[in-house]
Amino acid sequence: MKLAMIFRTALVALLLALVIKPIWFTWAFAPLAPEKGPIIYERASLLSLSLSHLGLVSLASVAATLVAVTLAILVTRPAGAAFLPLSRTITNMGQTFPPVAVLALAVPALGFGTGPTLVALFLYGLLPIFENAITGFSTLPPATMEAARGLGLSRWQRLIRVEIPLALPVILTGIRLSVVIALGTATIGSTVAARTLGEVIIAGLLTHNTAYVLQGGLIVGLFAVLIYDALVQLEAMLVNKYSA
Amino acid sequence: MKSVRAAELRLSLPGLLLAALGFLALLAPFMTLAANRIVAGEGLTAWHLAGPDVTLPGLIAIVSGLILGLFAAWPKARLIGATLGLAGIVWLLSQSASPLLEGAGEYARVSPGLGFWCLLAVLMLVMADAITSLSPGPRTRIALLASMLGLLAIVLGTGLLSDLSIMQEYASRKDAFHAAALRHLTLAFGSLASATAIGIPLGILCYHGPRLRKIALPVLSFLQTIPSLAMFGIMIPLLGWVANSYPAAKAMGIAGVGFAPAFLALLLYSLLPVVANMVAGLQSTPEKARDAARGMGMTTWQLLMRVELPLGLPVILAGLRIALVQNIGLAVIAGLIGGGGFGTFVFQGLNQTATDLILLGALPTVALALTAAILMDVLVELTNPTPRKAS
The missing domain is CATH 1.10.3720.10 (MetI-like)
Incomplete structure (x- = not known):
């Protein structure tokens, strides 16, 4: 485990250096750049692109989490049960829609820019969270629920103190899936003029500058891997906390 | 005690929601007419597409399809309703495209609008929901899929939709x-x-x-x-x-x-x-x-x-x-x-x-x-x- 910690710290340091001081890596990317061509992407600072990328993803993910969990709570109550089969159908069908297609279809409806990317990220991000939250709320241990009722907790108290904490690890898994997909889709978002790190990769592809492609790819890849890892750790911590 | 009849007429809540969304979608522009393939077009609601000989049968099919989708106890009726509705929107799309293009200029394009896409989504959901509650066996599901794809192939193959902008993009490449x-x-x-x-x-x-x-x-x-x-x-x-x-x-x-x-x-x-x-x-x-x-x-x-x-x-x-x-x-x-x-x-x-x-x-x-x-x-x-x- 110690080894993993050292590795993790090294990757974080590498990522921060790549984003804040890309000049340090000129020697590494130079062989990939076209002759006499630019080596480090300078049309926008990598830091501001990273912040914009992460901002877009967090905004979409937070909104998706709030809406998806609320909807999942509603359809798992007796009053909303009639909507459960339809919700399952929508999540099943929706998730076969490729994220890229959702992004591409958002453009005719909403135009270019950050807006349609945000909407596409939000809509697609709902599905995994909603699906996992439904699973979480409908597979609670019956004995625990019975005990909570026996203690005289009201519906609201049961939801806040028992159901949400118990379902939290499963919901978090959904959030993790959703965030990973959002990070990837946001990267493609630069093809519809959203300001994200994908811009660096696209610029490299258009000018045949492999140095750009690799820079962008490396930074996005490291962000994704580290964020995924952080969320896995968080889930493990929560599971330990509640099962202890 | 509920009588059998009352139970049969019970409306499905999701069906009600979908039908409401469907009627809202009918108010949105069903098709757009644009001067060329790049510019944004002008939206036309379903009843402004063409004469009543075209719009009436289409609208009747869509509305009755949405109404058939309401009954909780009859998934088969909901399935038929969805099919009827889909036929209605395809009818409107195919029958109004060429009259709209007439006299609209050489580079004019007609495309399905927001209303069409929303109705398509709603009707597909009605259909999927009906199929889920029928829970057909694997063979029936394959047959359903095959007939959907077959109908799609017929609609595309016979050139019913060839006046639409997307089909013109296809034809040129x-x-x-x-x-x-x-x-x-x-x-x-x-x-x-x-x-x-x-x-x-x-x-x-x-x-x-x-x-x-x-x-x-x-x-x-x-x-x-x-x-x-x-x-x-x-x-x-x-x-x-x-x-x-x-x-x-x-x-x-x-x-x-x-x-x-x-x-x-x-x-x-x-x-x-x-x-x-x-x-x-x-x-x-x-x-x-x-x-x-x-x-x-x-x-x-x-x-x-x-x-x-x-x-x-x-x-x-x-x-x-x-x-x-x-x-x-x-x-x-x-x-x-x-x-x-x-x-x-x-x-x-x-x-x-x-x-x-x-x-x-x-x-x-x-x-x-x-x-x-x-x-x-x-x-x-x-x-x-x-x-x-x-x-």
Whole structure:
């Protein structure tokens, strides 16, 4: 485990250096750049692109989490049960829609820019969270629920103190899936003029500058891997906390 | 006591919601008429499309379809309603396109508008919901899928919709479209086949070796995490280097851009679902079945081939389903690195801001992904030794 910690710290340091001081890596990317061509992407600072990328993803993910969990709570109550089969159908069908297609279809409806990317990220991000939250709320241990009722907790108290904490690890898994997909889709978002790190990769592809492609790819890849890892750790911590 | 009649007439809440959404969608512009393929068009509501001889039958079909979708107790009526509604929107689309184009200028284009797409989504949901509550067997589902695809082929094949902008985009690049379709399928299925060829032995090794499993599965999960554009991009210098260092590889057509990096990226993405479900499938064998097999004197190999693999087949196939649907979607990115496929049209369309070109790439991808998902689901169910109804 110690080894993993050292590795993790090294990757974080590498990522921060790549984003804040890309000049340090000129020697590494130079062989990939076209002759006499630019080596480090300078049309926008990598830091501001990273912040914009992460901002877009967090905004979409937070909104998706709030809406998806609320909807999942509603359809798992007796009053909303009639909507459960339809919700399952929508999540099943929706998730076969490729994220890229959702992004591409958002453009005719909403135009270019950050807006349609945000909407596409939000809509697609709902599905995994909603699906996992439904699973979480409908597979609670019956004995625990019975005990909570026996203690005289009201519906609201049961939801806040028992159901949400118990379902939290499963919901978090959904959030993790959703965030990973959002990070990837946001990267493609630069093809519809959203300001994200994908811009660096696209610029490299258009000018045949492999140095750009690799820079962008490396930074996005490291962000994704580290964020995924952080969320896995968080889930493990929560599971330990509640099962202890 | 509720009477039988009252129960039969009970309205389904989701049906009510969908019907309300459907009626709202009818108020939105059903089609748009634009001066050319780039500019935004003027929206026309369904009853302003053409004379009553065209709009009336279409509207009646849509409205009665939405009303039939209301009855909770009659999923068959809901299914018929959805079909009727779909027929109605296709009728409106096909019958009003050419009158709208008349006298509208040489470069004028008609396209389905927001109202059409919303009604399509609502009616498809009514249909899916009805089918879910009918819970048909695998054969019926295949028949339903085949008849839907057949009807779609008839509508497209007879040129009913050929006046629409998207079909004009298709007509002007028929050959490119067919090449892209072939390339898209080759990328999606080819990389899945390679991933299966690698993933099945790897999954068996992981199943038997917990140490390998502890390394292989996290590594594959991290690969899956890397954003697709980054993954496709990173393959370019990697394969470019391979092609430059090994002339034999170059002769095989491996190059930094184009098909090879796209294929390899998709292969890497499909490894996780294939290997993880392979391991899970083999692990799902009940301990009793394993004991019985060992008691009969089966070797490890026989146990694998005769017991563990057949019993784990539904889970293993579910892994292939995930990988296939994912590949069909991700193959769109190949269009950005010169790898071909439907993505070519999507990104060309985005560059030219030509909406219908985007749709020409995106709609077949969505249809392909949905079809693949339904077919694989049926396959998973067919291989399931314990039928759903028994559980």
